[in-house]
Amino acid sequence: MKGLSALVLTYNEEDNIADCLDSISWIDKIVVVDSYSDDRTKEICQQYENVNFYENEFKDFASQRNFGLDKIETDWVFVIDADERVTEELKNEIRNLKNDDEVDAFNIIRKNYFLGKWIKYCGWHPDYNLRLFKNKYRYSGIVHEGFSVNGKIERLENGFLHYTYKNLSSYITRMNQYTTLDAEKKYRSGKKIGITYILSRSFLEFIKMYIIKRGFFDGFHGIVLSLLSSYYQFIKNIKLWELNNLRSDLDE
Template structure:
């Protein structure tokens, strides 16, 4: 039987962490890389004897994930965020997959997105997939992609059939703060590449983002939650270029 490690990156995840640890109890080892949480995250993790906690200062997502990868000694890695959950069918598929004679080094998983505990079916989230399952020593994260980090996988990749659940945001304020955090990191990434901003980026890019998600990707069918998500996604684009303008000056 092949072994698998569950990798979790945390910062102030007291709301999710206990449920997540119980959710991935099928793995052989759980490793948490915590960037010095100030809430009850560590106290809640301490209840579990099967979890290794390593504190590591957060620089960016790519660096944090690469540090986490270096801690693994198992055959496979399940990288999972605190607000994600593995369904029973997906759990069975993961176990079957890692114990099969597969030549594939990394797998993407489809996510079902929830906002305020409501399933969001459109608004740009209907095609949400992310890399989460890897053979150990076959993956690293590209260093200059410091937000929306991208793995570099040695070998073939595939897509698992079953979905995972993504309980990402419980309020508009929470989503807005995350958009601003990601926008700041993306602006820093662009600034390092000597990118500049202009009127088009500040005004037309956000409008285009909203129109695509709300109209063409059917966000209006998600009701008021769809409007909120599409508006805040567009706001994130505006905030990115506003921050880039500040950085460049």
């Protein structure tokens, strides 16, 4: 494929970013948008000749990605996160793609690892992501950002690897960030919930992942992930409840 750049978002990714950049070193131009990391992320990125490093205050994921897309001049862009790796097979497939005016984007399958294990169930596989697309699209959405493609979408045969969390502490840190963003989004839309919804939603999340999505086949990792996802739902919704009640108290 001709005319391709890569986009990576970072924040305190010194443990991940080098492996990520090495896996996409074959791409001529890589744009990294960093949210003012206070570790060695910037130093590591600046060691790569094909990396253009930018710092931008984080507001939400869509805005941060769009900031990076505006720095890219090529017709095509490949979006990858710092904890993801392009396999040799995917690299060769992308490099051998022929530019097709009728195709606007490609879905790419992702293998998700949790605490060192590939999760095949829990609703985590197959996991297709729209990551290779023409650089005319822009993201929207605060937490689960995305965009609509008004052209043809195809699917690549090979995928990339996603090392989600190296430990439980990293899971809790990211969970706190994502649940806050999600709660604020729903609060601004005027959504209100009660304790019955909060408890039932958490319970149903566990049933969905561990029973319906057969998370029990993932063994101990499956039950841990299902319980943590249930807790994620609880925290997200209790934060929304807190926002609504704090505003109510201020209005009185």
